[in-house]
Amino acid sequence: MTENKRENELGMYRHITRRDFLNGFGVTVGASLALPHSAWAEVFGMPGGRSTVDGVAQNSPGYYPPAKTGMRGSHDGSWEVAHAMRDGKTWPAATPDTEHYDLIVVGGGISGLAAAYFYRQHAGAKARVLILDNHDDFGGHAKRNEFQHGDRLLLGYGGTQSIAGPKLYSAEAKGLFRDLSIEPERFTKYYDTKFFSSRGMSRGAFFAKETFGADALVTGLGQPTWAEFLAKTPLSKGAQADIVRLYTAKVDYLPQMSLEQKKIYLAKTSYKDFLLRDAKVQPDVIPFFQESTYGLYGVGIDAVPAxxxxxxxxxxxxxxxxxxxPYGPGMGLEITRQDSEPYIYHFPDGNASIARLLVRALIPGSAPGNTMEDIVLAKMDYAKLDQPGAAVQVRLNSTVVHARNVAQGGGAAAPKEVEITYVRDGQARSVRAAQCILACWNVVIPYMCPEMSQQQRDGLAYGVKVPLVYTNVVLRNRQPFEKLQINSAECLGSFFGGVTLDFPVSMGGYAYPEKVDEPCVIHMQYVPCAPGLPARDQQRAGRAQLYTTTFGTFERNIRDQLNRMLAAGGFDAARDIQAITVNRWPHGYAYEYNSLYDPVWPPGKSPCEIGRAAFGNIHIANSDAGAFAYTNEAIDQAWRAVQEIVSQR
Ligand SMILES: Cc1cc2nc3c(=O)[nH]c(=O)nc-3n(C[C@H](O)[C@H](O)[C@H](O)COP(=O)(O)OP(=O)(O)OC[C@H]3O[C@@H](n4cnc5c(N)ncnc54)[C@H](O)[C@@H]3O)c2cc1C
Known part of the structure; x- marks a missing residue:
């Protein structure tokens, strides 16, 4: 088949939802208008394409980033200034802003927004706070994706997915939730845990021919028994027998070791090595498990401690x-990953609702309503976010390139304040505040604060954030999934490691598509990594790859993979795909220490603790500051940074 014919079959270059291209006006999707490639590139920010953010100012009507489709997450236009800073560019002649603040927060993710909230609790409602973020939307990883399908609004999460284990949240985080009206137990009502099972749907696995010799979608993962499930897969008989043994036999694979020795050994042994060396599985078992840790770790079982x-x-x-x-030092993962509670604490746009609730609390009038339910459909008024003279201002598309302690009006004895330089629309501006909280990514801080000690900068630079991509695809309907009786599939050896129907959550007037022929959102996860290397090197390699992967490559893989998986259910990518949003996160999860590669540091000496020390009036928050990639850590680090300010007074 020629390349052109193949592309046509996949439906490449068809007209799908692209609100941004049409200046923010909702369009009914599905018409098959062929776009020239150059226009497509323009829409989706491929190399050479113009970012559709440019030209529409934050305070202009029509500025509404959640409705943008195409390449989102760290979209083009958000990262270039920071990379220029990394590469040595400086901005010496910044124009001073006229306004002065009590606090400047760098980073408008959940940590930065929570820091602003906690600070104002302490300093009072008159305290003036400026929040700067390099993206066109606030929320950081907690990103809302909207799709307008005719008169129907569909929501998706572009990053931070769910409130994981809310019972384990700290008192401060729980207090914040109370203030914001978030009552996690209400999700037991909103999340329909029987939605899929009542329709006979369950998890499946898709085996890709590139790795397993043949494409095969096998439904009912591990059901009714592992042996029966595996018999339907392209795995060899020997691999099947080994996997059945792993799941069913109670074998002590380390009989010669004491309990303590086992724990230490397993902390220092990858799961892959454990399977091959100790459980003695045959090598073709490994691809069955290799990607099973991508979602949680961003690396495969070669780099995850058994x-x-x-x-x-x-x-x-x-x-x-x-x-x-108990597990002691040197025995790996100390913190529970919070999965003892059901995984149901999910707003339709993920934890973006938490960010939106924070902004609504910080900026009166920015969104209507006052409950955790009504935030779901509340339309955020972006024009209200950065009003001159307002107590809280959220300034988007603003990359901070320098943060330094300065003396107010000169003289060594003068009280200190902080001067921030940021770049917006290509122009450098400077702005001052009494205090500053860097709730941005640790990795940028050494470049932003060259005056910091080398030791602190090394601590900040140690963790390498995990790159990953959350893709939302709107389908004409759910029929192929119901026909095949799957609601999600692990995709082994494929480009996207998982495909899943969106979580069945209905709340605040937002209804999960109930009927099988209604349009729906599916979620596809891609994790770029380089198996075989140490975790941090895998993350570096994955990030480099992400920045050069075009929207077209994602789209082609989406179409190809869904066709191969779902064709037997009547799926046709060219007909059924209505919209695509690729949320690319080259700097994704906070790096969590990995016992395979990282030493055991004494209390207070881990890189994140050294890195997050107060530097004059500059304080550090963000989940990186706790080396734990969760929303509660983002909130707890915000609280800690604000307490530093309080105790300095
Ligand atoms: C795809 C994905 C899924 C996740 N799922 C979950 C989940 O289900 N549950 C969970 O608890 N956690 C999840 N997380 C972890 C998530 O990182 C945290 O929960 C939380 O959202 C982090 O908030 P934060 O404010 O610390 O960081 P961020 O959300 O990263 O916010 C930091 C902000 O600072 C900005 N910034 C960086 N440098 C600069 C600069 N120089 N100038 C201006 N701004 C700058 C960044 O661009 C960003 O907007 C997920 C993360 C990702 C990437």
Whole structure:
């Protein structure tokens, strides 16, 4: 088949939702208007394409980033200034802003917004706070994706997905939730846990021919027994037998070791090595498990400690090795990953609702309503976010390139304040505040604060954020999934590691598509990494790859993979795909220490603790500051940074 014919079959270059291209006006999607490639590139920010953010000012009507489709997440236009800073560019002649603030927060993610909130609780409602973020929307990873399909609004999460384990949140985080009217137990009502099972749907697995020799979608993962499930897969008989043994036999694969030795050994042994060396599976078992840790770790089982997986309990092979009891230093993962609670704490736009609730609380009139339910459909008024003279201002599309402590009006004894330089629309501006909280990514701070000690900058630079991509695709309907009886599939050896129907959550007037022929959102996850390398090197390699992967490559893979998986259910990518939003996060999850590669640091000496020390009037928040990639950490670090300010007074 010629390349052109193939592209036509996949439906490449068809007209799908692209509100941004049409200046923010909702369009009915589905018409098959062929776009010339250059126009397509323009829409989706491929190299050479113009970012559709430019030209529409934050305070102009029509500025509404959640409705933008195409390449989102760290969209083009958000990262170039920071990369120029990394590469040595400086902005010496910044124009001073006229306004002065009590606090400037760098980073408008959940941590930065929570820091502004906590600070105003302490300093009072008159305190003036400026929040700067390099993206065109606030929320950081907590990103809302909207799709307008005729008169129907569909929501998706472009990053931070769910409130994981809310019972384990700190008192401060729980207090913030109370203030924002978030009552997690209400999700038991909003999340329909029986939605898929009542329709006979369950998890499946898709085996890609590139790795397994043949494409095969096998439904009912592990059902009714592992042996029966595996018999339908392209795995060899030997691999099947080994996997059945792992799941069903209670074998102690480390009989010669004491309990303590086992825990230490497993902390220092990858799951891949454990399977091959200790459980003695044959090598073609590995591709079955390789990507099973992508979603949580951003790397495969070659770079995840077996001990972590034993503790988490999803991976087989440990049932015959009583690993109960406490874990001490050198035994890997110390913090529970919060999965003892059901995974139902999900707003339709993920934790973007938390960010939106924070902005609504910080800026009166920015969105209507006052409950956790009505935030779901509340239309945020972006024109209200950065009003001159307002107590809180959220300034988007603004990349901070320098933060330094300065003396007010000169003289060594003068009280200190902070001067921030940021770049917006290509222009450098400077602005001052009494205090500053850097709730941005640790990795940028060493460049932003060259005056910091080398030791602190090294601490900040140690963790390498995990790159990953959350893609939302709007489909004409759910029929192929119902026909095939799957609501999600692990995709082994494929470009996207997982495909799943959106979570069945209805709340605040937003109704999950109930009927099988209604349009729906599916979620596809892509994790770029380089198996075989240490985790941080995998993350660096994955990030470099992400910045050069075009929207066209994502689109082609979406169409190809869905056709191959779902064709037997009547799916046709050219007909059924209505809209695509690719949320690319080259700097995704905070780096969490990995016992395979990282030493055990004494209390107070880990890189994130050294890195987050107060530097004059500059304080550091963000989930990186706690080396834990969760919303509660983002909130807790915001609280800690504000307490530093309080105790300095
Ligand atoms: C795809 C994905 C899924 C996730 N899912 C979950 C989940 O289900 N549950 C969960 O608890 N956690 C999840 N997380 C983790 C998530 O990182 C945290 O929960 C939380 O949202 C982090 O908030 P933050 O404010 O610390 O960081 P961020 O959200 O990253 O916000 C920091 C902001 O600072 C900005 N910034 C950086 N440098 C500059 C600069 N120089 N100038 C101006 N601004 C700058 C960044 O661009 C960003 O907008 C997920 C993360 C990702 C990437």
């Amino acid at each position: 001990g972590d997986l034993a503790k988490l309990g999803y991976h087989p092979g440990f049932a015959g090795m009583d690993l109960s009891g």
